Amino acid sequence: MPKGIFYAAILLTLLSWVPLALAVRMRVESRTTPRIHIFLDMDVQSHFKPQETNPMFADNRAMRPQVPGTIALGELKADQHLYRGKIDGEFADTFPMDVTMELLERGKQRYDIYCAVCHGATGFGDGIINKRAELLAESGAGSAWITPSDYSSGDVPGRSVGHLYNTITNGLRTMPAYGSQIPTEDRWAIVAYVKALQRAGSGTIDDVPADQREALSNQMAEAKAAAEKAAAEEAAEAAKEAGDGTEATPTETSANENEEQHSTN
Numbered sequence: 001m002p003k004g005i006f007y008a009a010i011l012l013t014l015l016s017w018v019p020l021a022l023a024v025r026m027r028v029e030s031r032t033t034p035r036i037h038i039f040l041d042m043d044v045q046s047h048f049k050p051q052e053t054n055p056m057f058a059d060n061r062a063m064r065p066q067v068p069g070t071i072a073l074g075e076l077k078a079d080q081h082l083y084r085g086k087i088d089g090e091f092a093d094t095f096p097m098d099v100t101m102e103l104l105e106r107g108k109q110r111y112d113i114y115c116a117v118c119h120g121a122t123g124f125g126d127g128i129i130n131k132r133a134e135l136l137a138e139s140g141a142g143s144a145w146i147t148p149s150d151y152s153s154g155d156v157p158g159r160s161v162g163h164l165y166n167t168i169t170n171g172l173r174t175m176p177a178y179g180s181q182i183p184t185e186d187r188w189a190i191v192a193y194v195k196a197l198q199r200a201g202s203g204t205i206d207d208v209p210a211d212q213r214e215a216l217s218n219q220m221a222e223a224k225a226a227a228e229k230a231a232a233e234e235a236a237e238a239a240k241e242a243g244d245g246t247e248a249t250p251t252e253t254s255a256n257e258n259e260e261q262h263s264t265n
């Protein structure tokens with residue numbers, strides 16, 4: 001056999017191991033890039049990082065501001081009633097959805113989470129945060145606290161539902177805004193519940209179903225009589241004690257004597 005063919009055979013044999021060696025290497029090595037990346041597509045391309053400069057624009061900024069008037073897909077929010085609580089630029093007196101028991105219950109649940117801490121579970125402005133702030137103020141630690149509004153007093157009972165919705169969404173004076181934390185529908189649900197709290201706080205006997213009024217009136221009369229009786233008894237007791245008080249002078253002197261005895265001991 002000519003020597004040339006012999007060497008060529010050895011060389012080819014050795015070369016035939018190369019693909020296998022490559023395959024083994026690929027299997028044992030770990031890397032973060034794809035092992036075989038023949039078509040680069042758009043994986044590797046020139047780009048700007050955030051906050052980099054780009055002389056192509058007059059302001060030299062690579063990051064471009066949004067073109068005024070552009071709106072992300074699905075973010076149009078053109079419904080003024082639903083999203084801003086307004087009809088023809090005025091705060092709406094109506095809800096943009098049906099007020100159902102389900103909505104009220106959702107509102108109660110959300111109210112208890114977001115609002116009750118300040119406004120209290122029944123909306124009198126006596127939530128746990130307010131109690132704490134009052135304690136701090138008493139101890140002289142802080143006096144800048146503004147008491148959360150009582151829903152049943154001042155301007156609040158007269159506020160339209162659109163106004164209440166706006167207060168939750170954007171805040172009002174020192175009341176913080178909750179628009180970014182509470183979704184639109186939930187804000188309306190809370191408005192419905194606030195209205196329910198206000199209604200509950202201003203109820204009279206006429207709101208009770210006619211067939212239950214008498215029983216309730218009797219109960220109220222009984223409670224009133226019991227309270228009056230207790231008050232009269234208390235007054236009698238107080239008068240009796242006051243009577244004792246006039247005769248109590250000797251006991252007072254004896255107390256003084258006791259004190260003197262203590263000091264001599």
Ligand code: HEC
Nearest residue numbers: 114115118146147148149156159167168172173174175178
């Ligand atoms: C961190 C405490 C705090 C929380 C939580 C809070 N509020 Fe208030 N809210 C206030 C304070 C304080 C005021 C009074 C603002 C003022 O007079 O400067 C107020 C005022 C209001 C008013 C009266 C506004 C008016 O028309 O005068 C409404 C209505 C109201 N809050 C509703 C809510 C609702 C609904 C929530 C829950 C989504 C909520 N608040 C959560 C503190 C709070």
